[in-house]
Amino acid sequence: MTDYKKILTSYGLTRAVFTAAFTLALALALALALAGCGKPLVKTEPHEMLNSILWTQTSAEYIANTRQAYQIAALNLDQALADPQWTAALEQTGDYTGLPPAIIVDLDQTVLDNTAYNAEMINEDEGYSEDSHTNWCRNTTAPAIPGVREFLDYAVERGVTVIYNSARHEVMRDCTTRNLQALGLPLPNQDLLLLADGTSGSAKVKHRARMCRQYHILLLIGDNLNDFVDGSMTDPAARRALARQHAGRWGREWIILPNPMFGNWESSLYKFDYTLPRDERLDRKLQQLLH
Numbered sequence: 001m002t003d004y005k006k007i008l009t010s011y012g013l014t015r016a017v018f019t020a021a022f023t024l025a026l027a028l029a030l031a032l033a034l035a036g037c038g039k040p041l042v043k044t045e046p047h048e049m050l051n052s053i054l055w056t057q058t059s060a061e062y063i064a065n066t067r068q069a070y071q072i073a074a075l076n077l078d079q080a081l082a083d084p085q086w087t088a089a090l091e092q093t094g095d096y097t098g099l100p101p102a103i104i105v106d107l108d109q110t111v112l113d114n115t116a117y118n119a120e121m122i123n124e125d126e127g128y129s130e131d132s133h134t135n136w137c138r139n140t141t142a143p144a145i146p147g148v149r150e151f152l153d154y155a156v157e158r159g160v161t162v163i164y165n166s167a168r169h170e171v172m173r174d175c176t177t178r179n180l181q182a183l184g185l186p187l188p189n190q191d192l193l194l195l196a197d198g199t200s201g202s203a204k205v206k207h208r209a210r211m212c213r214q215y216h217i218l219l220l221i222g223d224n225l226n227d228f229v230d231g232s233m234t235d236p237a238a239r240r241a242l243a244r245q246h247a248g249r250w251g252r253e254w255i256i257l258p259n260p261m262f263g264n265w266e267s268s269l270y271k272f273d274y275t276l277p278r279d280e281r282l283d284r285k286l287q288q289l290l291h
Contacts, residue, residue, distance in 0.1 A: 088217050218253070
């Protein structure tokens with residue numbers, strides 16, 4: 001008699017009863033393992049930025065969009081240099097033909113890829129905060145947006161000054177400078193890194209106006225309507241009307257990059273009321289869906 005038959009006989013068990021008991025024990029062990037203490041891989045209520053961040057981080061289409069934008073920018077830069085009357089800035093008036101050529105570019109999601117910070121927001125199930133973004137900047141080197149390095153190098157080769165016009169605050173100047181330098185992007189002096197000054201109104205508009213007195217602005221490049229024109233902090237319908245008003249500038253002297261994650265487009269959906277709780281912001285966004 002084999003060993004397992006002796007065991008069955010000693011306990012008065014048949015093979016069928018033993019098999020059933022073993023199957024039940026295995027099922028129970030599996031159920032306990034699946035119901036363990038670990039966090040579920042997928043939350044029942046995914047973060048509202050999940051799809052947009054994944055698209056930006058993983059899709060071939062995003063890379064195609066950004067490289068397309070910067071290749072168009074390079075072609076348009078050649079045209080702009082050949083046309084003394086060309087200007088990209090609405091704030092540029094008077095005789096600017098003798099001024100040195102320059103381009104104005106935004107930073108976040110135009111030059112620097114911040115999606116790793118946004119991914120942290122998802123993992124922590126949190127929203128944006130200036131403090132957390134500043135800390136992330138201090139400890140991280142954000143990679144360059146695909147296509148930007150080649151374009152900025154080309155602009156410098158053509159004798160064009162690169163001006164960065166960002167909504168980042170002065171407290172982020174050091175980490176932003178280190179980031180640009182680590183990527184080998186042009187920043188010969190701090191006068192070309194324009195940051196938010198803490199005053200009311202749009203610092204970007206004020207900075208553009210000031211740069212127009214010093215440079216001949218050939219291109220504006222960004223991911224937010226405010227990178228190109230004043231008056232964008234309004235309701236979605238008015239913002240779209242403003243974009244249509246300047247239809248002839250897009251893809252010519254104005255180059256816009258895709259950003260489905262954040263920006264004034266998103267804030268306009270809840271009237272720029274950043275004091276609202278996150279769930280109420282989501283409710284207001286849902287109300288804006290077209291059916």
